[in-house]
Amino acid sequence: MSKVLIIGGGPSGLMCGAKASRNNDVIIIEKNEKVGKKIYITGKGRCNVTNNCSNQEFINNVVTNPKFLYSAINHFSCEDTMNFFEERGVKLVTERGNRVFPYSYHASDITKALLKACLDNNVEIKYFETVVKVEKNNDKFYITTNKSTYLVDKVVVATGGMSYPQTGSTGDGYVFAKGFNIDVVKPIPGLVPLLVKEDFPRELYNFTFKNVKLTAFFKSSKKLIHSEFGELMTMKGAIGGPIALTMSSLINKLDPNDILLELDLKPALNEEKLEKRIINDIELLKKKANSNAFILIRGLVPSSLIPMILKRIDVDGSLLIKNVSQEIIIRLINVLKHFRLEYSGLDSFSRAIITSGGISVKELNPKTMEVKKIPGLFFVGETINIDAFTGGFNMQIALSCGASCGDYLYNLENK
Numbered sequence: 001m002s003k004v005l006i007i008g009g010g011p012s013g014l015m016c017g018a019k020a021s022r023n024n025d026v027i028i029i030e031k032n033e034k035v036g037k038k039i040y041i042t043g044k045g046r047c048n049v050t051n052n053c054s055n056q057e058f059i060n061n062v063v064t065n066p067k068f069l070y071s072a073i074n075h076f077s078c079e080d081t082m083n084f085f086e087e088r089g090v091k092l093v094t095e096r097g098n099r100v101f102p103y104s105y106h107a108s109d110i111t112k113a114l115l116k117a118c119l120d121n122n123v124e125i126k127y128f129e130t131v132v133k134v135e136k137n138n139d140k141f142y143i144t145t146n147k148s149t150y151l152v153d154k155v156v157v158a159t160g161g162m163s164y165p166q167t168g169s170t171g172d173g174y175v176f177a178k179g180f181n182i183d184v185v186k187p188i189p190g191l192v193p194l195l196v197k198e199d200f201p202r203e204l205y206n207f208t209f210k211n212v213k214l215t216a217f218f219k220s221s222k223k224l225i226h227s228e229f230g231e232l233m234t235m236k237g238a239i240g241g242p243i244a245l246t247m248s249s250l251i252n253k254l255d256p257n258d259i260l261l262e263l264d265l266k267p268a269l270n271e272e273k274l275e276k277r278i279i280n281d282i283e284l285l286k287k288k289a290n291s292n293a294f295i296l297i298r299g300l301v302p303s304s305l306i307p308m309i310l311k312r313i314d315v316d317g318s319l320l321i322k323n324v325s326q327e328i329i330i331r332l333i334n335v336l337k338h339f340r341l342e343y344s345g346l347d348s349f350s351r352a353i354i355t356s357g358g359i360s361v362k363e364l365n366p367k368t369m370e371v372k373k374i375p376g377l378f379f380v381g382e383t384i385n386i387d388a389f390t391g392g393f394n395m396q397i398a399l400s401c402g403a404s405c406g407d408y409l410y411n412l413e414n415k
């Protein structure tokens with residue numbers, strides 16, 4: 001029986017602990033008062049624990065280093081995750097986009113099941129204890145915490161990334177890695193709101209744009225980077241919501257000065273159809289008394305957007321409909337189809353769902369998560385330079401990596 005110390009009680013550390021503890025002596029050291037503090041806020045407290053999809057679909061949703069995950073997802077798939085929780089009494093439900101949640105909509109059910117799987121195998125959990133140093137000497141690891149020191153055979157670093165640092169993920173794993181000369185790709189926020197220079201997110205605070213298209217282009221070459229259709233939200237100094245978060249994962253490694261963001265507020269109509277629609281609306285409105293530009297725009301976008309549109313086309317809302325010229329119509333079409341946003345960079349880690357960057361995958365064995373040059377040292381979950389879109393894929397990454405490492409440690413003892 002080997003002594004295994006896991007640093008961090010998030011989903012990856014708990015899954016690893018549950019698997020390895022079947023025949024190893026496992027300790028989990030967690031700096032918080034409880035395990036899985038981040039799990040409690042996943043999926044707005046409901047925890048989108050995985051995606052009910054095939055291994056290939058899972059891989060298609062991984063943005064950074066998808067190939068590294070082939071072994072891990074084949075070893076512990078989305079279906080295995082669903083079975084793991086259902087076998088432990090957590091009923092699940094699959095929703096839009098194959099997103100899987102606990103039927104109770106309580107993220108705590110996921111944490112409780114992971115914790116119980118550990119405790120059933122006598123995993124010792126140390127709370128309120130922070131690992132500050134990891135060293136290796138003659139095949140043994142020396143772990144120093146703020147309270148004690150430990151001498152163990154294997155160490156699993158499951159400290160997460162740097163997003164929502166108040167949950168305990170403050171990037172400590174990268175510091176331990178650097179101590180062993182392990183390459184760390186610069187961590188940057190992922191699935192994060194996009195900062196924009198305009199005043200409109202402040203003026204329109206907390207507004208949801210439904211059914212719009214967000215497009216990113218390179219400023220220099222005008223080449224398309226990506227388009228995303230769906231819901232967008234205004235926040236303090238930034239745009240958020242599903243399509244902005246997805247976009248962030250695709251542009252977070254690019255120079256913000258070379259990126260142009262554009263919103264299509266009427267994606268269902270091409271410019272020709274939109275022009276016909278506006279001309280038609282004008283003809284109808286001309287028949288009514290006192291019709292003006294404000295009333296015309298009210299028929300095209302939600303009311304709260306009207307002042308912003310009028311400002312952009314430089315028209316007074318009281319302009320009588322009979323005075324709306326062809327030139328104004330062209331300006332209006334342009335704003336509705338190409339609403340420009342001055343992107344100035346990514347929002348901070350405190351509003352990022354995940355961390356992009358981390359332990360270089362070149363350093364790790366993808367089957368076991370062991371550091372190739374430091375036998376006995378492992379990294380799992382969000383510490384690694386892998387990240388995925390929303391939909392339960394990031395939790396699945398944590399669980400697949402944790403299970404691959406935990407099962408490897410179990411199998412080692414069985415040999």
Ligand SMILES: Cc1cc2nc3c(=O)[nH]c(=O)nc-3n(C[C@H](O)[C@H](O)[C@H](O)COP(=O)(O)OP(=O)(O)OC[C@H]3O[C@@H](n4cnc5c(N)ncnc54)[C@H](O)[C@@H]3O)c2cc1C
Nearest residue numbers: 008010011012031042043048131160168381382392394395
């Ligand atoms: C708001 C929000 C919503 C999200 N929603 C979803 C969702 O619905 N679906 C989804 O798939 N993903 C979601 N995610 C992402 C998901 O939560 C993470 O990908 C996942 O938690 C990563 O698991 P992990 O075990 O690698 O790290 P973490 O969950 O970050 O756990 C790391 C643990 O290590 C502990 N720790 C760190 N350093 C030390 C140290 N030095 N000593 C001791 N302990 C330490 C921390 O306290 C923490 O408990 C969401 C994230 C956020 C922020």
